[in-house]
Amino acid sequence: xxxxxxxxxxxxxxxxxxxxxxxxxxxxxxxxxxxxxxxxxxxxxxxxxxxxxxxxxxxxxxxxxxxxxxxxxxxxxxxxxxxxxxxxxxxxxxxxxxxxxxxxxxxxxxxxxxxxxxxxxxxxxxxxxxxxxxxxxxxxxxxxxxxxxxxxxxxxxxxxxxxxxxxxxxxx
Amino acid sequence: xxxxxxxxxxxxxxxxxxxxxxxxxxxxxxxxxxxxxxxxxxxxxxxxxxxxxxxxxxxxxxxxxxxxxxxxxxxxxxxxxxxxxxxxxxxxxxxxxxxxxxxxxxxxxxxxxxxxxxxxxxxxxxxxxxxxxxxxxxxxxxxxxxxxxxxxxxxxxxxxxxxxxxxxxxxxxxxxxxxxxxxxxxxxxxxxxxxxxxxxxxxxxxxxxxxxxxxxxxxxxxxxxxxxxxxxxxxxxxxxxxxxxxxxxxxxxxxxxxxxxxxxxxxxxxxxxxxxxxxxxxxxxxxxxxxxxxxxxxxxxxxxxxxxxxxxxxxxxxxxxxxxxxxxxxxxxxxxxxxxxxxxxxxxxxxxxxxxxxxxxxxxxxxxxxxxxxxxxxxxxxxxxxxxxxxxxxxxxxxxxx
Numbered sequence: 001x002x003x004x005x006x007x008x009x010x011x012x013x014x015x016x017x018x019x020x021x022x023x024x025x026x027x028x029x030x031x032x033x034x035x036x037x038x039x040x041x042x043x044x045x046x047x048x049x050x051x052x053x054x055x056x057x058x059x060x061x062x063x064x065x066x067x068x069x070x071x072x073x074x075x076x077x078x079x080x081x082x083x084x085x086x087x088x089x090x091x092x093x094x095x096x097x098x099x100x101x102x103x104x105x106x107x108x109x110x111x112x113x114x115x116x117x118x119x120x121x122x123x124x125x126x127x128x129x130x131x132x133x134x135x136x137x138x139x140x141x142x143x144x145x146x147x148x149x150x151x152x153x154x155x156x157x158x159x160x161x162x163x164x165x166x167x168x169x170x171x172x
Numbered sequence: 173x174x175x176x177x178x179x180x181x182x183x184x185x186x187x188x189x190x191x192x193x194x195x196x197x198x199x200x201x202x203x204x205x206x207x208x209x210x211x212x213x214x215x216x217x218x219x220x221x222x223x224x225x226x227x228x229x230x231x232x233x234x235x236x237x238x239x240x241x242x243x244x245x246x247x248x249x250x251x252x253x254x255x256x257x258x259x260x261x262x263x264x265x266x267x268x269x270x271x272x273x274x275x276x277x278x279x280x281x282x283x284x285x286x287x288x289x290x291x292x293x294x295x296x297x298x299x300x301x302x303x304x305x306x307x308x309x310x311x312x313x314x315x316x317x318x319x320x321x322x323x324x325x326x327x328x329x330x331x332x333x334x335x336x337x338x339x340x341x342x343x344x345x346x347x348x349x350x351x352x353x354x355x356x357x358x359x360x361x362x363x364x365x366x367x368x369x370x371x372x373x374x375x376x377x378x379x380x381x382x383x384x385x386x387x388x389x390x391x392x393x394x395x396x397x398x399x400x401x402x403x404x405x406x407x408x409x410x411x412x413x414x415x416x417x418x419x420x421x422x423x424x425x426x427x428x429x430x431x432x433x434x435x436x437x438x439x440x441x442x443x444x445x446x447x448x449x450x451x452x453x454x455x456x457x458x459x460x461x462x463x464x465x466x467x468x469x470x471x472x473x474x475x476x477x478x479x480x481x482x483x484x485x486x487x488x489x490x491x492x493x494x495x496x497x498x499x500x501x502x503x504x505x506x507x508x509x510x511x512x513x514x515x516x517x518x519x520x521x522x523x524x525x526x527x528x529x530x531x532x533x534x535x536x537x538x539x540x541x542x543x544x545x546x547x548x549x550x551x552x553x554x555x556x557x558x559x560x561x562x563x564x565x566x567x568x569x570x571x572x573x574x
Contacts, residue, residue: 031314035252038307058296066303066336073310074329077322131292131353 010050016043034073041065055130175282183284191268191288199426200230206478213482237419245316245412252315257413257420260308263301264427270294271434272356273466274444277459286444286463287356294355295347298435299340302390305428306332309392309409312421316412324408327398327489331389334496335396339386341504342379345511345528346372346439349521355435359443365521371442375525378507378532380440382500384476387432389496391425393477395484396492433473434466441469499539506535 020039027033041064048057138147175183204219204226211218219226244253274286291297306329313325349372350358362371373380389396400408410421437443444462446469451458487495510531514524 031249031252031311035311054291054293055296058293058300061300062296062303066300066306067333070303070306070310070329070333073307074326074333077310077314077326077329 010047013043013046013050016040017047030076031073034069034076037072038065038069041069053130055134175284179282179284183282184288187284187286187288188269191273192265195265195268195427195430196423198430199423200234202426202430202474202478203230203233205475206481209475209478210482213479234419237416240415242415242417247317248412249315249317252311253412254417256308256312256315257417257424258308259311260305260424261420261427262308263305264424264431267298267301267431268434270297270355271431271438272359272443273434274459274463278455283455285356286459290354290356293353295343295353295358295439298355299336299343302428303332303336305390305424308421308424312413313409316409318412320405320407321409321411324400324405324411328392328400328409331392331396331398331492331496334493335386335389335500338382338496338500338504339390341501341508342376342382342386343439344508345376345379348508348511349375349515349524355438359438359445362442363445367445367447368442370521371440371445373440373442375521375528376440376507376511377525377529378503378536379528380436382504382507383436383440385495385500387436388477388480389492391428391432391477393425393429394481395487397486398489398492429474429477430470433470433477436473437466437469441473494543498543499536502539503532503536506531 017040020036020043023036024033024040027036041060045057045060045065048054048060137143207229208218208226219229222228222232244250269288270291272285272287272290276283276285278284309328309332310325313321313328316322346358347353350361352358352361358372364370368374388394392400400410405411410418413421444466446465449461449465453461507528510528511524514520514527518524
């Protein structure tokens with residue numbers, strides 16, 4: 001495999017993803033960690049674009065970078081808000097954490113190498129937009145039921161969260 | 173895109189330069205326009221000392237910002253403090269890549285679309301990138317290590333998260349009828365059929381109102397400028413910023429407004445179409461005319477931004493949240509349901525347009541009434557002048573005497 005522009009782009013994004021992820025788990029300043037997590041999630045979106053999954057990439061940014069991470073940052077700022085707050089690093093978990101990560105990595109690697117239809121992916125074949133296909137799949141074809149079930153699950157979670165966070169009104 | 177590669181690269185570069193230059197000049201024009209229009213609204217002249225009619229005022233402002241001392245307070249988190257103003261400029265500059273600012277122009281036999289990149293997920297891209305705008309505010313506010321900045325940042329985050337939802341939901345009706353996420357396709361479709369009744373503003377009028385309101389909130393403009401309310405927070409999230417760093421926050425706000433207006437024009441006001449005027453002239457001139465139409469529409473929308481700012485007072489924070497969550501969000505959901513149902517059964521844009529307004533009016537009316545009529549919680553005795561007077565005996569006697 002020759003090392004062209006494509007490979008360069010891929011490795012830049014891969015390096016950004018892994019590098020910023022390492023910073024997330026090692027840095028002691030919590031806001032720096034959150035900022036670094038933003039880089040990670042953003043680079044993953046870049047990898048999706050590289051795989052021509054345009055819809056997935058945009059959704060990744062909308063949901064994770066624009067939604068969840070802002071909420072995390074919001075929570076961090078609400079609770080600590082101090083510049084001098086440092087995270088306590090537990091060195092004891094390094095071994096077990098590393099072991100679990102390694103096992104997950106081996107599992108994923110074996111899934112990737114053993115899945116037959118991923119071996120003969122036609123490189124650069126489908127440049128057409130994925131939005132139409134995704135819409136058809138979710139709203140018309142085989143994924144309609146899982147989609148609706150997921151939406152009900154989310155609705156239940158939403159109602160639960162609203163119920164828990166409500167202020168209790170005491171009758172006096 | 174069947175342009176030869178070298179034409180594609182050169183035309184793209186020119187378009188990028190053009191769009192960024194236009195955005196920067198637009199910011200300068202907006203700064204002057206804001207001051208002039210506010211002057212007219214308040215019955216005064218506005219800037220008129222620098223250059224004829226105050227035309228060089230933005231230039232003077234820019235030079236002033238550049239020449240000022242660039243202060244970095246000692247108690248800030250340096251790295252993030254420096255990087256935050258840059259972060260807030262990125263979304264504003266990047267979103268203009270997918271906005272179609274005209275039909276297409278034919279130069280030397282090549283038909284060049286007047287848009288930097290027509291990607292298939294245009295709208296999603298814009299929603300994704302604009303959601304990054306909050307980072308510049310939050311990180312800047314946090315790094316400043318100042319209570320006022322911090323409060324401004326918190327307000328801004330809550331506000332932006334809240335109004336992203338109605339903003340996104342208001343677009344869904346438009347997407348359902350156009351069947352495409354590409355901004356270019358949406359604009360082209362509005363140019364077909366009877367003009368101007370095929371513009372999305374007539375088909376999705378409630379959605380347009382929700383989109384505009386949310387755009388005001390997302391750009392931190394009055395009446396939703398709680399994140400930088402001078403009277404309450406000194407300056408808000410940019411209190412600690414000075415010189416060019418402050419100018420970057422300032423510019424980003426105007427850039428967001430310009431891009432927001434351009435997107436609103438593309439989505440709802442028919443893009444570059446205006447009663448067939450965009451087809452007048454040859455393949456070269458029609459492109460320029462279509463750009464002119466788009467430009468004027470955007471300018472008109474921006475004037476609306478300024479007009480509203482100098483007309484409406486600021487919302488209270490709970491009012492802001494109530495408006496977003498209890499009024500705009502349900503109405504946006506209603507318009508989605510109505511649009512989907514009517515379109516599925518009748519395929520008639522007229523019916524969609526009419527029923528959307530009726531449904532939004534009913535739901536919005538009921539919700540607004542409920543919000544207004546809701547029993548306010550009993551206020552804590554605030555020991556104000558009135559309660560003091562109430563307690564003083566002379567006032568009591570006088571009152572009972574009548």
